Amino acid sequence: MQNLIAKIEAFVAERDWERYHAPKNLAMALSVEAAEIVEIFQWMSEAQSREPDRATRDHLRDEIGDVMIYLIMLARKLDIDLLAAAHAKLGKNRLKYPAGSDPVPPPAAAARSLKD
Amino acid sequence: MQNLIAKIEAFVAERDWERYHAPKNLAMALSVEAAEIVEIFQWMSEAQSREPDRATRDHLRDEIGDVMIYLIMLARKLDIDLLAAAHAKLGKNRLKYPAGSDPVPPPAAAARSLKD
Amino acid sequence: MQNLIAKIEAFVAERDWERYHAPKNLAMALSVEAAEIVEIFQWMSEAQSREPDRATRDHLRDEIGDVMIYLIMLARKLDIDLLAAAHAKLGKNRLKYPAGSDPVPPPAAAARSLKD
Amino acid sequence: MQNLIAKIEAFVAERDWERYHAPKNLAMALSVEAAEIVEIFQWMSEAQSREPDRATRDHLRDEIGDVMIYLIMLARKLDIDLLAAAHAKLGKNRLKYPAGSDPVPPPAAAARSLKD
Numbered sequence: 001m002q003n004l005i006a007k008i009e010a011f012v013a014e015r016d017w018e019r020y021h022a023p024k025n026l027a028m029a030l031s032v033e034a035a036e037i038v039e040i041f042q043w044m045s046e047a048q049s050r051e052p053d054r055a056t057r058d059h060l061r062d063e064i065g066d067v068m069i070y071l072i073m074l075a076r077k078l079d080i081d082l083l084a085a086a087h088a089k090l091g092k093n094r095l096k097y098p099a100g101s102d103p104v105p106p107p108a109a110a111a112r113s114l115k116d
Numbered sequence: 117m118q119n120l121i122a123k124i125e126a127f128v129a130e131r132d133w134e135r136y137h138a139p140k141n142l143a144m145a146l147s148v149e150a151a152e153i154v155e156i157f158q159w160m161s162e163a164q165s166r167e168p169d170r171a172t173r174d175h176l177r178d179e180i181g182d183v184m185i186y187l188i189m190l191a192r193k194l195d196i197d198l199l200a201a202a203h204a205k206l207g208k209n210r211l212k213y214p215a216g217s218d219p220v221p222p223p224a225a226a227a228r229s230l231k232d
Numbered sequence: 233m234q235n236l237i238a239k240i241e242a243f244v245a246e247r248d249w250e251r252y253h254a255p256k257n258l259a260m261a262l263s264v265e266a267a268e269i270v271e272i273f274q275w276m277s278e279a280q281s282r283e284p285d286r287a288t289r290d291h292l293r294d295e296i297g298d299v300m301i302y303l304i305m306l307a308r309k310l311d312i313d314l315l316a317a318a319h320a321k322l323g324k325n326r327l328k329y330p331a332g333s334d335p336v337p338p339p340a341a342a343a344r345s346l347k348d
Numbered sequence: 349m350q351n352l353i354a355k356i357e358a359f360v361a362e363r364d365w366e367r368y369h370a371p372k373n374l375a376m377a378l379s380v381e382a383a384e385i386v387e388i389f390q391w392m393s394e395a396q397s398r399e400p401d402r403a404t405r406d407h408l409r410d411e412i413g414d415v416m417i418y419l420i421m422l423a424r425k426l427d428i429d430l431l432a433a434a435h436a437k438l439g440k441n442r443l444k445y446p447a448g449s450d451p452v453p454p455p456a457a458a459a460r461s462l463k464d
Contacts, residue, residue, distance in 0.1 A: 001117055004202055011206060014215040020275050023176075024157040024165035028274040030183070031154050031379060034147040035267030037190070038386075042260040043252050043451050045394065046138035052194065060139075061196050064187065065205025067146070068198055071183055074153070078168065080177050082184055086120055089181025090127060099130040103391050136391050144390040147263060151383030154270075158376040159335050159368050162277065219275050233349055236434055243438060246447040255408075256389040256397035262415070263386050266379040269422070278370035284426065292371075293428050296419065297437025299378070300430055303415055306385070310400065312409050314416055318352055321413025322359060331362040 030070040036063045146186040262302040268295045378418040384411045
C-alpha cells in the first residue's frame with residue numbers, strides 16, 4: 001500500500017496535476033470511475049455479474065484499479081488514512097447493522113423518505 | 117490490508133449478506149457511496165474543498181471508509197487483487213498520459229463526442 | 233413531451249428491450265449517463281463550466297438528451313408522471329428551503345453525519 | 349413543461365441560488381440525485397424493482413422529481429432545449445442500435461476496454 005501511494009504521488013508530481021486535484025474534482029473523478037463499473041453491469045442479471053467472462057473481468061480490473069487510484073488521491077489530499085478510515089467505518093457499521101439484520105431497505109433512504 | 121479484508125469477510129458472513137452481494141449490486145452500492153462524497157462537495161468551491169472544517173472532514177472520513185469497504189467487497193467477489201489492479205492501471209495511465217500532458221479534456225469523453 | 237414519450241416507447245418496442253428495462257437497470261443507466269456529464273466538467277473550474285466551447289456544448293447536449301431519455305423510461309416503468317413528480321417535489325423543496333435559505337451544507341449530509 | 353421551467357426559475361431567483369448553479373455544480377447535484385434512485389434499488393432483485401410497494405414508489409417519485417428539477421436547471425444554464433436534445437439523441441441512438449440489436453455489452457465500455 002505505501003509503495004502504491006508513493007507511486008501515485010510521483011505520477012501526479014511528474015504531470016504537475018496537483019492544481020487539478022482539489023478534493024471537489026477528485027470526488028467527481030471517483031464517482032465517474034465508479035459509474036464505469038456500473039456501466040459494465042447495467043444490463044446483466046445478478047447471476048451473470050457473478051460469472052463475468054475473461055474480457056469483462058479484465059475490463060473490471062482496470063476500472064477497479066482506477067477507483068482505487070482516485071480513492072487514494074482523495075484520501076491523501078484530505079490527510080485521511082484510507083485503511084484506518086475503513087476500519088473505523090466498519091466498526092460503526094457493526095453497530096448500525098447488528099448480526100442477523102438486513103440491509104434492505106437502506107436506512108438512509110428510509111429516513112430521507114420520512115423526512116422529505 | 118489483509119487484516120481489513122479478513123474483518124470485512126467476517127462482517128458479511130455474520131450477517132449472511134453474501135446473497136445480496138452480487139457484483140452488480142456491490143457496484144451500485146460503491147457508486148452510491150461515491151455520490152455521498154460528491155454531495156458533500158457539490159456547492160463548495162474548489163478552494164473550500166481544499167480546506168474542509170473538522171465536522172466535514174469527519175464526515176468525509178466516514179464516506180471514504182464506506183467506499184473502501186465496498187471496493188474491497190467487490191474486488192473479492194471478482195477474485196481481483198485490489199493493490200495489483202491499481203498498480204497495473206497506474207502503469208497503463210503512465211502510457212496514456214505522458215509526463216507533461218494534461219488531463220483536460222478527458223480522452224474518453226472526446227472520443228465519445230466524435231464517435232456519437 | 234407526449235410525442236417524445238411515444239417515440240421512446242416505439243424505440244424500445246422495435247428493439248424488444250423491455251426485458252432489459254427493469255427499474256433497477258434503468259436506474260443504473262440513468263446514473264451512468266449523469267456521470268458522463270460529470271466527466272465533462274471534472275477538471276474544469278466553475279467559471280469554465282459556465283462558458284463551454286461549441287464542441288463541449290454539443291457533447292453536453294447529447295449527454296443531457298440521454299439522461300432525459302432514461303428518466304422518461306424509468307418514470308414510465310414505474311407509472312410515474314414525470315412533470316407531476318417534479319411539480320410536487322418542487323413544492324416540498326419550497327418548504328424545506330424557505331426563501332433566503334442556503335443550500336450549504338446539504339441537510340441530508342449533515343443529518344447523516346450526526347446520525348452515523 | 350414551460351410552466352414547470354418558469355416555476356423552477358422563480359424558485360432559484362427567490363433564494364438567490366444562481367451563484368451556486370455553475371453547470372459543474374448542477375452536474376454534481378444531478379448525479380447525486382440519480383444515485384439516490386440507485387440506492388433504493390441496490391439490494392432489490394430486478395423482479396422486485398418491477399413491483400415496488402407504495403412507500404417505495406412514493407420515495408421514487410420524489411427522487412425522480414429531483415432528478416428532473418436538476419436536469420431542467422442544468423439545461424437552462426447551458427441554453428439547451430431539453431426536449432429537443434432528447435429528440436435529437438434518440439435519433440442518434442436509432443442509428444447506433446438498429447432494430448433487433450442488443451444493448452449488451454455497452455459499446456462505449458467495449459471500446460474503452462480495447463483502447464485502454
